[in-house]
Amino acid sequence: MRVIKQSDGKKFHETVEGLLMDREAENNLPIGILQRMFENPTTEDAYLLHMDEDGLPVYLAMRTPPHLWILPSLESAEAKHIQCLVRYLFDHNYDVPGVLGEEQAVRWFLEAWKRLNPAKEARLHMRQGIFRLDELQPILPQEGKLVTAVNAHIPLIIDWLEKFGVETNERLISRQAEELAQDMVGTQRAHLWVVEDQPVSMANRARKTPNGATINGVYTPDLHKRKGYASQVVWALTKKLLDQGCEYCALYTDLSNPTSNSIYKKIGYKWIGNSLVYHFESKDPSSKS
Template sequence: MSWTFTSRLEEFPEAAAAWLRADPTRNTVPLTVLSRLRHGLWADDPTLGWLTDGGDVRGAVIHTPPYPVLLGDIPLGSVAALAETLRGRPISGVSGFKEQAEAFAAAVGLAESSRMVQRLYRLGDLRPPSSTGTSRPADEADAGWVASWMRDFMAEAEPENAGRDFLPEMRHRIAQGEMVLWVDAGRPVAMAAFSRPISGMSRIGPVYTPPGSRGRGYGSAVTHAATRAAQRAGADLLLLFTDLANPTSNSIYQNLGYRPVSDYASIAFAPPA
């Protein structure tokens, strides 16, 4: 087996994209990032890699600095060679299913600075929550404060990435119809996003309720609304991630009908001395 890399999106082979699409549950994150790249987002110096064995594609990875290396559901036996090939490049971290991500971290020779373990959930039977208010899609007039909420969300979830400009991405997602707001008493109180369906798969996230509006069921309500919006857009496979350190969110999503699939790790590396 051997790894091949390119920084040119047009050189990423269709066979590698097809390998990702063949299991949209376990390859959900690389698939959605690849879609963003094709729409001109996160395009600064990307690295796209694919694993071949006897001419057949067996795996794929995507790296869009400053974000971590994203592992598709690659064979565990290929991880050490991948890490060795990427050694010396500016890598801030790795994200993937827990076993592969931990194997990469052990092989790449960089000191771990932090990690977040998440759980991937898949929707079973969607159940409605109980909350006051109603949903609506975000529009262009909402873009500024939606981007501000996104910065607040990242400051809580991924503080190392909270400083970037989220406005272009939020404008794109609003234009795509991916941003859903929950409104109560005439004002937005929570937001959730969904990815446009790829091979029937859509992933919910981020979900954010500002601190002053928490504890009233808005997070559950807007997640339900975003799930329904994704279904109306054509998704029949609905996924989301939760932080295992947050029992509240894990309980909320299971109450809506989401069921665990597997654990996922995001491991950050300390900058080289």
């Protein structure tokens, strides 16, 4: 088995798409990133690696700095694939700030990484559930309507993203709130639930895959919490995406938050897998990284 580094996003997409599409909804993150790179090949820096066995791709990993390494959900994944990947990353001095992805693959990665680099400590950041919706369930309608955010909403969305990053312990979101807000609004992905001309909740259409779309950035400020607005905005955005032709919608939840998990299940989202997010921290500042 060998690891092949690919610098051409289009070629990498063509090489690994078949592996990822067997579990399209679970792999919405790598598929969405690769699709964006395929459509706009010069917009994103990335490390793209796949494992080759007997001339065929058997596993892959990717990273778009400053984000973590992504490990996909593949039915054919084996511990030896992850061990080969880890050895390659270590031997070639790749920066490995952390890893996220399918639960078993991440555990294999942690075991292999600790053996090679005991000076690094793995810290669990979040245990996520991946949910998929194929058929929207009815909910009690509430006052308000779904609105696609416009430029006038950018200051509000910046403020909400900063607070969202604090609430979810996603510091990168808080630091990049202005850039993210401008991109979300500029691409007409940010949506608001508006009651009497006042935005009260937010949801974002994130990545698209060949047959579906992912929703993220669901946030309701404290003043408007516990009024059902998060359910309304996610339900309405899900319906909009299905009406536009998506066969399914997907989203991630923090499994330690039973409230949000309950909300999404009532709408029709069903659990399809888990994703672990780990950050690596040095025990010794002089250790290899």
